[in-house]
């Protein structure tokens with residue numbers, strides 16, 4: 059450990075953290091227990107087969123498609139999307155689909171080499187982020203929506219990041235998500251014109267919910283007294299642009315890349331100066347680094363999920379995109395409000 063605080067202080071902090079952690083745990087209550095299980099697998103006969111790569115796109119496709127479609131999520135839950143590669147079996151799933159929905163913006167680099175052959179077999183492909191006003195990681199830093207303290211979270215930019223300088227996490231901005239949903243309806247109509255009225259109606263309902271979500275964030279953001287959030291990886295740049303936040307990523311774009319002790323000390327220092335009250339963890343990333351920083355700052359940790367995949371606990375609680383966006387908002391209010 060890189061601090062020389064007396065043991066008694068550390069024990070005191072530990073007890074405080076446990077108590078605060080229990081309070082924070084209240085926010086982990088049920089998501090949507092009243093929701094029916096999502097229709098998937100089983101009796102999918104006659105339905106339009108849709109494959110979406112990551113969780114939020116699969117969730118949107120189920121909501122827009124309703125009973126007419128059967129949606130398969132390609133990435134397994136808890137998979138790390140920035141790292142994942144499809145197996146031959148996964149690739150077969152793509153060929154059996156009528157419509158494949160992928161994020162793009164560098165998240166699925168393996169898709170590029172599959173697209174020509176998928177399309178030649180009559181599989182329609184939708185790149186969800188196409189036409190959106192995307193950001194590069196460099197722009198986010200320039201605009202102050204991301205700060206890399208001592209280079210933390212930036213490891214990839216020296217090498218592999220050059221291949222993927224665009225921030226792929228567009229689904230975390232409700233208004234960008236609305237545009238994705240609008241195009242998703244058009245794509246579904248293209249593969250299943252008979253469902254047009256149904257798709258349009260469902261997409262409109264979903265877009266209204268996303269507009270409500272944006273309003274909830276906008277109203278809450280007016281009450282934020284701080285803007286810095288210490289997060290696991292740089293997933294929150296679009297939220298930053300929309301609602302005036304600044305993320306301080308602890309890990310590289312691939313969450314396994316960990317900062318060294320000197321960098322951690324700098325981040326703790328930064329956090330102290332900014333009056334950080336919580337350090338955010340991601341449910342599918344090992345919280346060790348975040349917990350170390352939180353311990354040094356003497357503050358608790360809280361979850362803030364990039365919603366790229368669901369943790370086992372989130373699945374058991376039947377959480378969906380909206381539940382998790384609202385849970386994120388509650389936790390942002392705790393961290394940044396008065």
Ligand SMILES: [Zn+2]
Nearest residue numbers: 227293364366
């Ligand atoms: Zn990510």
